[in-house]
Amino acid sequence: MKRRIVKILCASAALLVAGVQGALALPAGTYGITVSKMNSNATLTDLQTISATADGTGKLSFLLSTLPNSDEANFIVFTIKDGNGAVVRRGIVPAPPAGDSNQVGINDLATDQAAAFIDAAQKAGSDDPILAAYLLTLLRSPEVSAADILKLGTLGKDAITGAGGFEDYIVTNGASPAKLAALKKCLIHNPDATKRTLRQFAKGFYTAVESNNATTAKDEMQKAGGLMADVFMDAAACADVELGLITNAHEAAGDAAGASGAITLGDPNCIAANVLTSIDQSMSAFNRKIGMVKMVTEYTNALNALGATGSQVNQFIAAATAMAQATAAIDAQYGEYFMNPAAYIQANGGDATTIRQAIDALYNTAWSTFQTAIASSNGEIAAMKATIMAVFPGITLPQDFGKFYDMSGTPNNWPVQQVVMVNWLMGLKMNGGSFSYTRATTPIPTMMQNWMGVCSNPQYWDKITCQNNGGTWTSQRRTYTTPSAAFNAYLGLQEDVSIAEMTKFSIWDNGNQPTSNQRMAAEQAFMAELAAIKANFVATKSAGGSSASSAEKSAVVKLMLQPQAN
Structure with a gap:
């Protein structure tokens, strides 16, 4: 197809290649630009080579006669050579959908990223978009040598396509090869234009190049790197891959990456310490962000499944948006550290440990602010309790119903989405529907046994108080005996969900530091237990007996969990 590359003023509807301003700009002169298609086996087929002259700002404008679209290739490679034939810039961009266009900016970081991906892709023998996304996430520093x-x-190939790596984990733990293939395509092009793909990553570099300002360029490049968590989660939803599989697969990728020796200090294959520090911080930030994005995506989907509307949904969305903005600001604030840790430390003081602690503190603040922002008001809790008592006459609710206890033991109001879920269940009953639940039988984790059980003296609800007052404590699931079988079912369902969650967290008991394999196994077991709980939950939505959908039942179970950013 015909496509024109035009000057920046018209760039909104065209694919644009440019240099960077300031010290990184291309010197005045004539350059050769070769456009290549990356084939499925990662070999390159040159499509066209033309000449162009850098203007006074170091940018190039030129015409191209042919570019493949996303049905014909995953990636297009641009190679810019000076008059002596030396490569001065190289960039890679996802092929645009048919009839559409992409924006791309090529600078020194983009050149290094392109080189790393092309090398990894050719070693793997595949133009794998997951491999591209992984390396773009890792490499946010231009201070990297050719070696x-x-x-x-090699690291990227091992992490993504190697034994036990990302893709191996995905297909071994529930996603079909067809879904894995769909995940790759969705990273390049998502049919939902509102979702993020590698195109948005490339656009971030275009914005950086076009900015004419070194600080803005740095900020935009780091924001692009921070966007990758959203890109992976949106692609997973597009391909119908469990979001938990994606986060676990990244754990697997980290383990597989170690096989190359590239991230092991002292190994002859280890990369330079300064670049390794940058990569370590990039992955730490990515893992935090992908946990947050996963949580927001799952809770938003659950609210949508229950048809939630109004101020409570707006409250959750506003809180999630603010958290996303806060994490993007962290990427921008520490952009220079991501790019060159040693230079940043020399200019600003401190060391890698203190800077990482400062970054972690900012993420923790963003998370705490989010939790506060999604808390229900006292009025909303009171209204929910009044509805329950109206639907189930004779019910006596505990004084702390509608509250959860944080790690310090402080009671907090339920988040808005949990109130939405309870109100939805009450709505079923008011419409003539019903719900029931068959209790799970999985063991209660040790950490819960001091308060999950029954005392021979029923006025005591925890082990210590029970035994101190001469009672006998039996650790077991509680048998609820309110006047309503449906409300008893709700209480039992909530308790089993809590047991499943605490079982997942029990791998950290007694100060343990679980391995990544243990964390992945715990997450997989947790997902399986929630699926079993959902299967035992039966709900009808009206007197006519129409059943709650699978998505609605999943939403009820999800919204019984307190949000976790991991």
Whole structure:
């Protein structure tokens, strides 16, 4: 197809290649631009080579006669050579959908990222978009040598396509090869234009190049790197892959990456310490963000499944948006550290440990602010309790119903989404429907046994108080005996969900530091237990007997969990 690359003023509807301003700008002169298609086996087929002259700002404008679309290739490679034939810039961009266009900016970081991906792709023999996304996430520093680029290529191949790596984990733990293939395509092009893909990552570099300001360029490039968590989660939803599989697969990728030696200090294959520090911080930030994005996505989907509307949904969305903005600001604030840790420390003081602690503190603040922002008001809790008592006459609710206890033992109001879920269940009853639940039988984790059980003296509800007052404590699931079988079912369902969640967290008991394999196994077991709980939950929505959908039942179970950013 015909496509034109035009000057920046018209760039909104065209694919644009440009240099960077300031010290990184292309010197005045004539350059050769070769456009290549990356084939499925990662070999490159040159499509066209033309000449162009850098203007006074170091940018190039030129015409191209042919570019493949996303049905014909995953990636397009641009190679810019000076008059002596030396490569001065290289960039890679996802092929745009048919009839559409992408924006791309090529600078020194983009050049290094392209080199690392091309090397990894050719070692893997595949133009794998997951491999591209992984390396773009890892490499946010242009301070990387040619030798380290080759080591990163090997690392990426091992992490994504190697035994026990990302893709191996995905297909071994529930996603079909067809879904894995769909995940790759969705990273390039998502049919939902509101979702993020690698195109938005490329656009971030275009914005950086076009900005004419070194600070803005740095901020935009780091924001692009921070966007990758959203890109992966949106692609997973597009391909109908469990979001938990994606986060676990990244754990698996980290383990597989270690096989290359590229991230092991002292190993002859290890990359330079400064770049390794940058990669370590990039992945730490990515793992935090992908946990947050996963949580927001799952809770938003659950609210939508229950048809939630109004101020409570708006409250959750506003809180999630503010958290996303806060984490993007962290990427921008520490952009120079991501790019060159040693230079940042020299200019600002401190060391890698203190800077990482400062970054972690900002993420913790963003998370705490989010939790506060999604808390229900006292009035909303009171209204929910009044509805329950109206639907189930004779019910006596505990004084702390509608509250959860944080790690310090402080009671907090339920988040708005949990109130939405309870109100939805009450709505079923008011419409003539019903719900029931068959209790699970999985063991109660040790950490819960001091308060999950029954005392021979029923006025005591925890082990210590029970035994101190001469009672006998039996750790077991509680048998609820309110006047309503439906409300008893709700209480039992909530308790079993809590047991499943605490079982997942029990791998950290007694100060344990579980391995990534243990964390992945715990997450998989947790997902399986929630699926079993959902299967035992039966709900009808009206007197006519129409059943709650699978998505609605999943939403009820999800909204019984307190949000976790991991």
